[in-house]
Structure formats: structure tokens, C-alpha cells
Amino acid sequence: MRLNEIEVQHYRNYDGLTLDFPKTLNIFLGENAQGKTNLLESIYVLAMTRSHRTSNEKELVHWDSDSARIRGVIEKKTGTVPLEIIISNKGRKTKVNHIEQKRLSSYIGQLNVILFAPEDLSLVKGSPQLRRKFIDMELGQVNPIYLYDLVQYQSVLKQRNQYLKQLAEKKQSDLVYLDILTEQLAEFGGKVLFARLEFIKKLEHWANLLHKKISHEKEELAIDYFSSIPLDKENISLEEIQKQLLQSLLDNRKRELFKANTFLGPHRDDLIFNVNGQNVQTYGSQGQQRTTALSVKLAEIDLMYSETGEYPVLLLDDVMSELDNERQLHLLETIEGKVQTFLTTTSLDHLNNKLTVEPDIFYVHQGEIEREA
Ligand code: ATP
Ligand code: MG
Incomplete structure (x- = not known):
């Protein structure tokens, strides 16, 4: 276009x-x-x-x-x-x-649009928040339903955290309402997670092709989705993800009530970039980190083309x-x-x-x- x-x-x-x-x-x-x-x-x-x-x-x-x-x-x-x-x-x-x-x-x-600014070169080195924003922006453009689910997720998350605070301060005691919010959170959170896993698989494909080319076929790039809940990521269905997210939230209820916060779910996830099997954020040289950021960013061009024509x-x-x-x-x-x-x-x-x-x-x-x- x-x-x-x-x-x-x-x-x-x-x-x-x-x-x-x-x-x-x-x-x-x-x-x-x-x-x-x-x-x-x-x-x-x-x-x-x-x-x-x-x-x-x-x-x-x-x-x-x-x-x-x-x-x-x-x-x-x-x-x-x-x-x-x-x-x-x-x-x-x-x-x-x-x-x-x-x-x-x-x-x-x-x-x-794809915007590339100097700060994008810190996609690898920067905070997890930066990488989550990256996924949300890029995925949201090719999949508007994702944006809708994400907005719903964030709104339920906010309500749930407020309610956890009220429970901790003993202003509320009704755990049934917490159950309702937890189910809603797992429903939308599962959709967000499912879409992200699909997206990352495709992004990895295109980014690796570019990374190989820039590194003169010396390096392979793999992108892993780091999930805050235990996930069996191969061929997992949406229903299965929603079920696992719900289970993890229920398993951690005591801690959540104690901390008055939701600390599991896609808002806590991250991306891990591996070059030749090593985490490039931890072990990569500055050049490798830049090549990774450049490959990932440029991969979006091919990805968007393959998704939207x-x-x-x-x-x-x-x-x-x-x-x-x-x-x-x-x-x-x-x-x-x-x-x-x-x-x-x-x-x-x-x-x-x-x-x-x-x-x-x-x-x-x-x-x-x-x-x-
Ligand atoms: P650089 O090469 O340093 O990146 P640039 O040409 O990209 O410069 P911009 O960031 O596009 O610069 O423009 C910055 C200027 O825009 C600022 O100096 C500021 O005075 C002006 N500016 C920013 N916001 C407003 C605004 N709301 N109303 C009027 N002027 C504004
Ligand atoms: Mg400028």
C-alpha cells in the first residue's frame, strides 16, 4: 500500500x-x-x-x-x-x-506502518515492556480482533487488581466476584496469548531469513515466547491455553490475595531472542544485538505482506x-x-x-x- x-x-x-x-x-x-x-x-x-x-x-x-x-x-x-x-x-x-x-x-x-527509530535498536537489550509493546502494536495492525481482546484483557485486569486490593484491605470479602473476574481474565488472556504465539512463530520465520543473510549465513535466529504460566507451546489450542491460564491463576490465588496483584498472564510475558542457540540479550555482542533488532524489525515487512497481501x-x-x-x-x-x-x-x-x-x-x-x- x-x-x-x-x-x-x-x-x-x-x-x-x-x-x-x-x-x-x-x-x-x-x-x-x-x-x-x-x-x-x-x-x-x-x-x-x-x-x-x-x-x-x-x-x-x-x-x-x-x-x-x-x-x-x-x-x-x-x-x-x-x-x-x-x-x-x-x-x-x-x-x-x-x-x-x-x-x-x-x-x-x-x-x-512500520516505524523504525534508533530506540528500536534496543528491542533486544531493553525492558520486557518494550518487547510487549512491540508485539501488541505489530500484531494489532494485522489483526484488529487482537486489539479488541487486548483492550478487554487490560480492562478486566485493572478491575481485578482493584478488587484484589479491596479484598486485601478487607473492604470486600466476596470471593465469588473474584472468580468471575478470574474467568473473564483467562478468557481474554488466553486469546491474547494464543494470537501472540502464532504471531511469534511467523515472525521468527521471516526474521531468521534476514538474520542469516545479514550474518552471511553464520547465524540462526530463534525467537521464544516467554510465558509467565507453564505452557506446552506446541500445537496448543485456544481452549487449552484458556484452561491452563485459569488453572495457574487459581493455583496462585493465595499469593495474589497476599500481594493484592495479578502477577501471571500476558501482561508479564516476554520475548527471548536466541542466536545460534544462545540468548543474545545475555551473551550477544552489540553487533549481534543490532542485527537481531534489525532483522526482527524488517521481518515485519514480509510478515505483513504475507498476512495482508x-x-x-x-x-x-x-x-x-x-x-x-x-x-x-x-x-x-x-x-x-x-x-x-x-x-x-x-x-x-x-x-x-x-x-x-x-x-x-x-x-x-x-x-x-x-x-x-
Ligand atoms: P531531530 O533531528 O533533532 O530529531 P526533528 O526535526 O526530528 O529534530 P521534531 O522532533 O520533529 O524535530 O520537532 C521538534 C520541535 O517541534 C521542537 O523543537 C518543538 O519546538 C516543536 N514542537 C513539538 N511539539 C509542539 C507543539 N505541540 N506545538 C508546537 N511546536 C511543537
Ligand atoms: Mg527527530
């Missing part, structure tokens, strides 16, 4: 701006603090309705304004789709084909300067020609002599953008 044009109004440091993108590779060039990341972020928000940088929506709206608007025209195999999102202190309003969408899951998935749009924020020459070439090779890419940089030095397609270059300066003639 492609983003053919975008219009942003009162978004971050942009007053108003309309751009069209006939070329596959679009480079946004400018000095620091001019609005390069803001523009990529606006594309990300158009796709995901949320920013990757902040959960505070107020920050997205221009200081002098009450609401921001982003409109885009997406081109897919099935035709063109206008998308629109309005952000204000009243919340977010989303439209597909000019029709307002009440459900997040009927909006997300229209435009698929369309390539996603790729947003590369400042990553070229973070990669060595060889990894830069791999990155460009993966995308060139087939994946529409929006790339920000402060200098063209990392790109010179490496591009095989003619890019459009846009100069970004103080919230204004000019296309190179």
Missing part, C-alpha cells in the same frame, strides 16, 4: 501543510528540531491513532490551537481510501471514507546514522522499489552512492516543508 498524500493542520509545529508522494522513497532532510520526526509521527498517528512518542494527546496539538487534524489518502490494491483523524481535548475522532468510525478496530489496519509503509526516523555501512545497505536493499518509505535525516552523507532508486527530497525547516525542485 501507499500513502499518496497527506494534509496536516495544527499538528505539533505544523500550522498547515499538504504533500503528495508520487515516489517510493521520500527523504526528509533538515537540521535538528525542525519537524522531521513530527511529520513521521503524523503518518504514524494517521495509521495507529496514537503516537509512538507520547500518550499525552495534548502534546500533538499545536500550542496555539485546540485541535489537530491529519488527513491522508491511502492507495491499496482494492482502491483508494481517504482517512482522517481529529485530535482535541474531547478525544480522537476517526473517519474512513469520510464516515466516522466508533470502533478502534474498524479504523486501525486501514494504513499499515500488501506491503506496509515504512517510516525510518534517523536510523541510517545509527547503522554501520553493511547494515545500511541491507536496510536499503530490503525496501528499495517495493516498500514506500519515509526517511528522515540531518545529512545525505549516509545515503550517497547507496540508493538505486531516485528519491523525492523534502527540506524541513521550522515547520515548513519544501520539495527539492
Whole structure:
């Protein structure tokens, strides 16, 4: 798929701006603090309705304004789709084909994006929370039902933790209500877990192919899902997962009541990356960790294509300067020609002599953008 044009109004440091993108590779060039990341972020928000940088929506709206608007025209195999999102202190309003969408899951998935920023290179080294967010974002885009189940899971989890606190403080004593919440948690948690296990298997397939290539066939990458409950992961059915999750929650009830917290379930899980059988987070060199992060990130392109029949749009924020020459070439090779890419940089030095397609270059300066003639 492609983003053919975008219009942003009162978004971050942009007053108003309309751009069209006939070329596959679009480079946004400018000095620091001019609005390069803001523009990529606006594309990300158009796709995901949320920013990757902040959960505070107020920050997205221009200081002098009450609401921001982003409109885009997406081109897919099935035709063109206008998308629109309005952000204000009243919340977010989303439209597909000019029709307002009440459900997040009927909006997300229209435009698929993959964002790659320098902090993604810490996917391997960073916190488990970062890896969970990674799964949730990527899986949510190709599977909107997952997003729905995840939101339900999080809402039951919150209720359940509140209730556990009330029980601990002896403000409540009814354990039957805890049973009901536990069953609901196992139902949605099981769905979340099931979808994640499937997703990780596919991601591993594509990521390993790339990892092998980047490492000149010297390294194999395996991705394991670390579950906080004991799981027999081979060919397990959804019902079986829900049953096992429920059982684990019941087995740990005493501890949960004592700690007044739910400490088992997908909100506590993690990913483990193994290179040639060794945990790369613990034993890998910095280069191996970067190759792993790059492979996993780029694998999403192939995965999304195999799931949806369309390539996603790729947003590369400042990553070229973070990669060595060889990894830069791999990155460009993966995308060139087939994946529409929006790339920000402060200098063209990392790109010179490496591009095989003619890019459009846009100069970004103080919230204004000019296309190179
Ligand atoms: P770098 O190369 O350093 O990453 P950049 O071009 O990516 O720079 P951005 O992050 O896109 O920079 O823009 C940052 C600027 O946007 C900040 O300096 C800030 O002044 C401005 N900005 C951020 N939020 C708002 C807002 N809500 N209203 C107006 N301006 C804003
Ligand atoms: Mg930036």
C-alpha cells in the first residue's frame, strides 16, 4: 500500500501543510528540531491513532490551537481510501471514507506502518515492556480482533487488581466476584496469548531469513515466547491455553490475595531472542544485538505482506546514522522499489552512492516543508 498524500493542520509545529508522494522513497532532510520526526509521527498517528512518542494527546496539538487534524489518502490494491483523524481535548475522532468510525478496530489496519527509530535498536537489550509493546502494536495492525481482546484483557485486569486490593484491605470479602473476574481474565488472556504465539512463530520465520543473510549465513535466529504460566507451546489450542491460564491463576490465588496483584498472564510475558542457540540479550555482542533488532524489525515487512497481501509503509526516523555501512545497505536493499518509505535525516552523507532508486527530497525547516525542485 501507499500513502499518496497527506494534509496536516495544527499538528505539533505544523500550522498547515499538504504533500503528495508520487515516489517510493521520500527523504526528509533538515537540521535538528525542525519537524522531521513530527511529520513521521503524523503518518504514524494517521495509521495507529496514537503516537509512538507520547500518550499525552495534548502534546500533538499545536500550542496555539485546540485541535489537530491529519488527513491522508491511502492507495491499496482494492482502491483508494481517504482517512482522517481529529485530535482535541474531547478525544480522537476517526473517519474512513469520510464516515466516522466508533470502533478502534474498524479504523486501525486501514494504513499499515512500520516505524523504525534508533530506540528500536534496543528491542533486544531493553525492558520486557518494550518487547510487549512491540508485539501488541505489530500484531494489532494485522489483526484488529487482537486489539479488541487486548483492550478487554487490560480492562478486566485493572478491575481485578482493584478488587484484589479491596479484598486485601478487607473492604470486600466476596470471593465469588473474584472468580468471575478470574474467568473473564483467562478468557481474554488466553486469546491474547494464543494470537501472540502464532504471531511469534511467523515472525521468527521471516526474521531468521534476514538474520542469516545479514550474518552471511553464520547465524540462526530463534525467537521464544516467554510465558509467565507453564505452557506446552506446541500445537496448543485456544481452549487449552484458556484452561491452563485459569488453572495457574487459581493455583496462585493465595499469593495474589497476599500481594493484592495479578502477577501471571500476558501482561508479564516476554520475548527471548536466541542466536545460534544462545540468548543474545545475555551473551550477544552489540553487533549481534543490532542485527537481531534489525532483522526482527524488517521481518515485519514480509510478515505483513504475507498476512495482508500488501506491503506496509515504512517510516525510518534517523536510523541510517545509527547503522554501520553493511547494515545500511541491507536496510536499503530490503525496501528499495517495493516498500514506500519515509526517511528522515540531518545529512545525505549516509545515503550517497547507496540508493538505486531516485528519491523525492523534502527540506524541513521550522515547520515548513519544501520539495527539492
Ligand atoms: P531531530 O533531528 O533533532 O530529531 P526533528 O526535526 O526530528 O529534530 P521534531 O522532533 O520533529 O524535530 O520537532 C521538534 C520541535 O517541534 C521542537 O523543537 C518543538 O519546538 C516543536 N514542537 C513539538 N511539539 C509542539 C507543539 N505541540 N506545538 C508546537 N511546536 C511543537
Ligand atoms: Mg527527530
